[in-house]
Each structure stands twice: as C-alpha cells, then as structure tokens.
Amino acid sequence: xxxxxxxxxxxxxxxxxxxxxxxxxxxxxxxxxxxxxxxxxxxxxxxxxxxxxxxxxxxxxxxxxxxxxxxxxxxxxxxxxxxxxxxxxxxxxxxxxxxxxxxxxxxxxxxxxxxxxxxxxxxxxxxxxxxxxxxxxxxxxxxxxxxxxxxxxxxxxxxxxxxxxxxxxxxxxxxxxxxxxxxxxxxxxxxxxxxxxxxxxxxxxxxxxxxxxxxxxxxxxxxxxxxxxxxxxxxxxxxxxxxxxxxxxxxxxxxxxxxxxxxxxxxxxxxxxxxxxxxxxxxxxxxxxxxxxxxxxxxxxxxxxxxxxxxxxxxxxxxxxxxxxxxxxxxxx
Numbered sequence: 001x002x003x004x005x006x007x008x009x010x011x012x013x014x015x016x017x018x019x020x021x022x023x024x025x026x027x028x029x030x031x032x033x034x035x036x037x038x039x040x041x042x043x044x045x046x047x048x049x050x051x052x053x054x055x056x057x058x059x060x061x062x063x064x065x066x067x068x069x070x071x072x073x074x075x076x077x078x079x080x081x082x083x084x085x086x087x088x089x090x091x092x093x094x095x096x097x098x099x100x101x102x103x104x105x106x107x108x109x110x111x112x113x114x115x116x117x118x119x120x121x122x123x124x125x126x127x128x129x130x131x132x133x134x135x136x137x138x139x140x141x142x143x144x145x146x147x148x149x150x151x152x153x154x155x156x157x158x159x160x161x162x163x164x165x166x167x168x169x170x171x172x173x174x175x176x177x178x179x180x181x182x183x184x185x186x187x188x189x190x191x192x193x194x195x196x197x198x199x200x201x202x203x204x205x206x207x208x209x210x211x212x213x214x215x216x217x218x219x220x221x222x223x224x225x226x227x228x229x230x231x232x233x234x235x236x237x238x239x240x241x242x243x244x245x246x247x248x249x250x251x252x253x254x255x256x257x258x259x260x261x262x263x264x265x266x267x268x269x270x271x272x273x274x275x276x277x278x279x280x281x282x283x284x285x286x287x288x289x290x291x292x293x294x295x296x297x298x299x300x301x302x303x304x305x306x307x308x309x310x311x312x313x314x315x316x317x318x319x320x321x322x323x324x325x326x327x328x329x330x331x332x333x
Contacts, residue, residue: 045234069209
C-alpha cells in the first residue's frame with residue numbers, strides 16, 4: 001500500500017523522479033506501421049533528432065559534439081535518378097547494394113582505399129556499378145576541429161552477381177566485401193588508413209552520420225532534404241560518450257544498433273571475440289567465415305564491437321531477436 005505522502009507526491013509530480021536522471025545518449029525511432037515509405041518519415045525522424053539535442057555532448061566548442069546520425073531504408077528513386085545522370089542504370093530494388101564510405105582526403109590514400117574496395121567486389125563475384133559523391137553542405141557553420149577531421153564521403157553501388165539469387169544472399173556478399181576490403185586496407189599501413197570507414201553497406205538500409213550536432217545532420221546531408229528520399233522507418237541517435245573521444249566513425253547509428261548507455265567491457269568483449277575466431281563455424285557463411293576476421297578491431301568503441309558481433313550472428317542465420325538474446329558463450333555454436 002502507498003503512504004499518503006507517496007500518493008501526494010505522485011499527484012503533484014507524476015512518475016517523474018529527478019534522482020533517476022542520468023547522462024546518456026539520445027535515441028529515437030519513427031516508422032509507418034504498414035511499411036509505407038514517404039519523405040515525411042525522414043523529416044519526422046530528423047525532427048526527433050533535433051529535439052534530442054539536450055541528450056548529446058557539447059563542450060567549450062559549441063559547434064562540436066560527439067556525433068549524430070540517421071538510418072533509413074535505401075531511397076531507391078533518389079539513387080536511381082542520380083546514378084542515371086552519371087550514365088549508370090541501377091538494377092531493380094533489392095538487387096543492388098549501397099556502401100556509404102568515409103575516405104581519406106589525401107588523394108593517394110583515397111585511391112588506394114577505393115581500389116581495394118573494387119578488388120573485393122570483383123573477388124566476391126559481384127558487379128561494380130559505379131561511385132557517387134555524397135552531396136554535403138560545405139557552407140554550413142562547422143567547428144574547425146570537426147572540419148579538419150571531415151572525410152570525403154562517397155557511395156559505391158554494387159550489383160548482385162550470377163551466383164546470388166535472393167536478397168539475403170546479397171546481404172551476406174556485401175558483408176564479406178566490406179570486411180575483406182576493410183581488413184586489406186588496414187594491412188596496407190597507409191598513413192591515412194584510419195580515416196577509412198564504412199558506416200553501412202546494404203541492399204536494404206543506409207546510414208547518414210558524422211561528427212555532427214543533432215540539428216546539423218539534415219542540413220549537412222543534402223540527400224535527406226530531397227523529396228525523393230523516402231523511407232518507412234527512421235532511426236536517429238545523438239551521442240553522449242564518456243569513454244571515447246569524438247570521431248566521425250564513432251557516431252551512431254551503427255549498422256544494427258543505436259545504443260543508449262555504456263557497455264564498458266570493451267577490451268573483454270574484443271578479447272573474447274578474438275579468442276573464438278579459431279573455433280567458430282557456420283553452415284550459412286561456410287568458407288566465407290574465414291574471410292571475415294578480425295570480427296572487430298582493437299581500437300573500436302564498445303558499441304561498435306557489440307554491433308560487429310550482432311551482425312555476425314544475424315549474417316550466420318540467427319533471427320535478430322534470437323541473436324539479441326544469445327549469451328556470449330553460445331557464439332561458437
């Protein structure tokens with residue numbers, strides 16, 4: 001039974017209790033319940049992100065935070081028309097994937113990264129359709145520190161090869177391409193290789209993110225303002241980190257998660273995953289599994305490491321609901 005004082009407190013203040021307040025990231029999600037795509041879903045998701053501004057970290061430099069971003073479904077009409085201007089005819093929706101890629105500003109390093117990506121696409125028997133420069137707003141106010149770290153952002157379009165019949169198989173091929181290209185680029189020991197990063201590579205979703213404030217995402221990425229940019233869902237995130245310094249790749253969403261809080265087992269998760277690489281097997285990934293190592297890199301954040309593991313489980317055939325509930329000790333099964 002509640003006491004009279006407790007009842008009065010609830011009447012005066014509702015369920016809110018200030019002692020339950022904690023600093024943490026802001027995350028939001030909007031979707032059409034019937035899966036109907038529209039630009040309003042994207043616009044509403046960005047409005048949620050703007051309203052999450054108070055959940056993000058900003059220091060003495062008011063134009064620099066910990067990063068923000070949005071995950072949406074591939075805007076097929078937008079990409080189809082834009083690529084047609086460059087002489088590229090895209091296959092039907094679901095038969096091609098799009099890689100959103102952060103690249104070094106330094107020309108030689110950027111070319112080396114792109115060549116490794118193209119080599120990985122060919123090695124996996126898929127089709128390089130073309131590249132697209134992601135239009136960004138270079139005139140908007142931006143912290144000099146953020147501008148100095150700003151990558152070149154390009155998209156690579158990949159068509160399915162003759163050995164790929166269903167979309168899930170294409171997703172697995174895109175996964176292998178991304179992992180093998182990323183590993184090869186790190187092995188090149190380029191001076192600027194750490195500036196290379198792939199926020200997303202999928203035939204279903206794409207991620208627009210960066211070292212941006214909540215209200216800058218929709219302004220920075222011109223695609224998000226385009227009426228042809230439609231989606232049935234939008235996942236947004238404004239980051240508040242307590243254990244890593246802000247960088248462009250560390251902004252959320254990741255490919256599978258947008259995380260609110262801290263995991264704080266970075267080294268343990270990385271080491272356990274590394275230890276399992278010698279004993280894992282998968283009838284779905286089969287021989288491709290060996291191409292995916294390392295599953296995570298040592299300098300990634302806790303959420304990035306978690307996202308890598310969740311992605312591996314789903315690509316290996318686990319339903320995402322089961323993957324989310326799988327104990328770490330079951331990863332090798």
